[in-house]
Structure formats: structure tokens, C-alpha cells
Amino acid sequence: MTYTIKDVAKKANVSIATVSRVLNNQGGYSPKTKEKVLSAIKELGYQPNALARGLINKRTETIGILIPKVSNMFAAKIVHGVENVAHQRGSSAIVCNTDSNGEKTMKYLQVLHEKRIDGVIFVSEILKKEYYEAISSMNIPIVLVSTESYRYQLPYVKVDDRRAAYTAVEYLINKGHRKIGMISGNKYDLIAGQPRIDGYKEALVSNNIPVNEKYIVSAKGFGFKDGFENLPRLLHAAPDITAVFVASDEMAIGAISAAYNMGIKIPDNLSVIGYDNLPLAEMSIPPLTTVEQPLEQMGETAANMLFTMIETGETIESRIMPHKIIERATVKALN
Template sequence: MTKIHTIKDVAKKANVSIATVSRVINDLGGYGAATKEKVLNAIQELNYQPNGLARSLINKKSETIAVLFPSVSNMFSSSILKGVEDLVHQRGSSVIVCNTASKGEKTLKYLKVLQEKRIDGIIFVSEVITDEYYEFLSNMNVPIVLVSTESYRYSLPYVKVNDRHAAYSATEYLIEKGHRRIGMVSGNPSDMIAGQPRMEGFKDALKSHGIQVEEKSIVTSRGFSFEDGLQGLMRLMSSTTDLTAVFLASDEMAVGALSAAYQMGIKVPDDLSIIGYDNLPLGEMSIPPLTTVAQPLEEMGEKAASMLFKMLETGETAESRIIGHSIIERQSVKEIK
């Protein structure tokens, strides 16, 4: 049986006190370079592993990856996180999850904490990279991969679906089912990541099929939540009464729209067809089950983690990836003959 060594064994082998070993492990100072080298050599020779910090002092790696989400409470984030964790754990590392709540001050606070913890790399999800973020991230000198976002200003690798194209596909699917009077409940139009691109994809599809774009047929929201979809559909139907189909910019919004339709006595899909965006598990559980355009979120998380490890191993920047989307047909869209 392999002997499990203690801090006392390390102190004895290095010929220093237990207190000195503890100070070296916790990087507290108060010792010379020669003493530090003796302690680290003893730790390595004895394979002493008190915690991740001791290992990081030896191999200069914390074996920890950080993932920053604007929200950790939704299925979108949990699906991406599952993909990240599966790959990271396979590689023998751990994951720290940070909930930034889309607030710059909180994001910077997390970045400072992560710098102190000497994390090996960062996966940055669904948030705009500001100048302030980029400056801090550059000073951290660790690899960064973006997921479901990209930066036009800074050369950072990303993994994402083409949101404009995916929204085009969702809208075109409705058109191919015979719908001509189509509305949209969008996210925030000032959101350059998912708000504006999905709105533009919706408009592009209508125009390419010779359907006039009416601004009253597009309702914008603060975000992509259930409540945004519920309130958004109510506002849309109060201003436009002859719609036969609606594209919702997220599955959570689409489920909110299903609830609104129920409250208004609108039958889906008999009276109104609804299509969502994301392909979250929530869509399969809705009544009726939700037709949606799928982002392969777990695959995106796994791919981002794989890219991060490759950057750690090679020191080279990874190549960005656009992941394909697809239409998942269920029962919330009716074909008009």
C-alpha cells in the first residue's frame, strides 16, 4: 500500500519546521529562495498533496478552469456547463462557476478573485467583452475562450452558432409551413450578441420570401426570460390581431408565450403557431411540446473546454468555431395548406 505522507514528513525531509512548510505551501513569505526550493522538492519527491495550491506551486498550474455566466439559474447555462465539466473532469481538472449577473462591477470582482486563485484559463459565456474586461484579462495572461458570444474588436477565439442565420432558419421554417403573417418577440435590440442578430435574421427571412416587414409585428424585451415571453406575446397580440405564427428569441420566452396564449384563450398551434430558439429540455416538457431551432449547447461547452486545453498545451491561440444549428420539430407549429 502506498504511504500517504503528511506535512510532518515533508518538514523532516526538507530539514525545516512544519510552520515553514505551511508558509511555503500558502505562499506567505518569510523564508529564503533556497528554503522554498528544498520544501518544494520534498513535496514533489514525497508526492505530498495537501490541496490544489501545493500542486500549483510545484507545476505552476492550479488545474482549475473558470466559467463566467451572466446567469447560472437557467437551462441555457446549465447545458453549456455540463459540456464544459464533462471535458474538464476528463482532463483531471476542476471547474469554478461564476455568476456575473450581467453587471460589469461584479464581473471585474470575479476576475480579480480568479487571478488570485491562479486559475489556468477562462471560458466566458454570452456576455460582451468590454475594454475594461479585456484589459484585465490580458493582464491575467491566461487563455480565454468565448462561448455564445464574440468580440469584433479583440482577437479572442469563440464557439457559437450564427445567430442571424439560425433566426433566419426558424422564420423560414414558419414560411415553408405556409405562414405569411408572422410576428417576433425579441430580446433587447441593443444586445449585439443575440438581440440584434436574431431580429435581423427574422427580417432577412421575411424579405427574401417577399413578405413585408411590419415594425408593429416585432416586440422587443429586456432579455430572454419566461416573463419577457409572457408579456411580449400579450403586447404583440394586442397590437397585431391577424398573426398566424410567432418566433420567440429563446425557448424560455417561448414557454412564457405558451402561458400567455393559454391565458388569452389562444390555442397553440390551432390558432397560433410558436417556434422557439435554443432547444432546452424545457421545450420538450411544455404543452404542446415546443418546435425550436437548436443550439448544441453541451457540444459548445465541450468544444470550448477542448480549445482551452489545447491553448494551454501549445501556447497558441485556438481557431474559432461556428457550430451548426438545426430545426427540432415537435407540436407547436401548424402547417397552413
């Protein structure tokens, strides 16, 4: 048997309006009354109708997450953080795997619009004009994660990529390395590509080490294949390097695999430091030293910011999250 809010009110001996206020955390009732209503809900197994509640408070208790590739560990950590907060706040999340495809992204935005979602979390991509206009037309808040927009003044949650890259390279320098290569992501990527290259160069210059462009190779993306294919390119151009900073953990694992095929021992012959601190970093052989982005915490922070904006209508300040070196076994100290 399916019970209604009227049945709950009758069992708890309160008005329907009181049950509604309890369900929507609106106040105006005593703790004893709340206990009676919750007890009746539990006993009857009553499930509030989300659509009906949405008509009352003009919210669907649903948010959207737009992310380029749901299957990778980077995305999974952020999504997990967002969903943790959404669950705690009695909301749900619709995860949209865009594949960095503009047409697919626009279709998902149309679906989210039809679902009347309360807000959007936009992850790890450049916010194009058409995306921004589509979200603006919904009149809902948006928070960016692991990206930012120079054109649109929107709140974001991210690590300072330039500083984090600087930290990684200076760590290698402090270990005695002077001939340090880099495998970067797409150098035309203004969010995570060029800033990490800039941080690499600034660390060298700050430590009186000349920048040699031959020591930098740029990949198309940040995946395993990008690292696997580009380590041989780097070593061909710069055979004298003793260490390499790789702009993502997946790329770093690819580079370590390429080194194995080439008979290069890590870290005896070549030191490697990655970027992200994905679970994969602990699983590699040897375990990967890397710069940590607190990805799950970034997802949680972004979700809390979004819900605050939904509830108050106020603009929230952006957050730069802390980064740190996670030492494992892929960097060798030189005498």
C-alpha cells in the same frame, strides 16, 4: 494516516522524480513502471497536492467560467459541457455567477486572479474593456461562448444567430405562414438581440414577404416573463399574425402561457417556434418546436479549445456550431 509522494516512491521502488513524472504525464518511464506507481498510489490512497503540483508545472489545474445566470437551463447545459472536459483532463472549474453586473464581474475576476487559474471561459455577455484588461493582466487564455467580440480578436464558440433565426422563420414560411410575428430579446444586444431580428427580416425578404415593423416587439431580456408580457403586446399591434418566432425557449414558454390565459390555442390559433432547444422545450404543453443550439457540445468544444491553448500557447480558430430545427407540436401547417 496521510501519505506523501516519498511514501509512494518507496512502495513502488522508484524515485520521487519518477512518481512526479507519472503524476504530471511527462513521460520518461515504462508502462510497467507507470503501473507500479499507480498501483502504489491506489493502495496508499495518496492524494497529490494540487498546490505543490502547480509550483512544478506552473499550473493550478483550475479554470474559471464567467456566466450571467447559473440557475437557468441555458447556462446549466454549457457549464455541464465545460465541466465534463475539465474533469476528463484532471482539472476543476470555478463557476462565477455574474448576474450581468459589472462590479460583481470585476470582483470575480480578482478572485480568479488570486486563485491563479489557468484560463477563462466567458459566456453569453459582451466582453467589456475592463473585463478584457483584467483577464489580459493575468496572462492566461480566454475563450468566448455564445458571444463574440468585435473589438478584441479572441476565439469564440457560438451558433450563427442570424442564420439560425433565418432557418426558424423560413420553417414557418414553408409551413404556409405569411403573417409571422417576432418577440425578440433586447434589440440593442448586438450578440443575440439584433442578429436574430436581422435573420427574421432576411427570411421574409428572401421569400418576397414584406417586413412589417408592427409584427416585431422587443423585450428587455430572454426570460419567461419577457415572453409572457410581450405576446399580448404583439397581438394587440398585429392581431392577424398566424405564427410567431420567439428568440428563446424560455420566452416562448412565457408566450404559450400568455396565450393560454387569452384563450388562444397553440398551434390551432397561433403557431410558435422557439430558440435554444432547452430541456424545458420538451416539458411544455404542447411540446415546443424550436431551433437547437448544441449548448452542451458548445461548452465541451470551448473547454477543449481552452486546454489546447493552455498547453501549447497557440491561438485557436473560432468555431461556428451547427443549428437545426427540432419539430414538436407548436407549429401548424396551413393549407
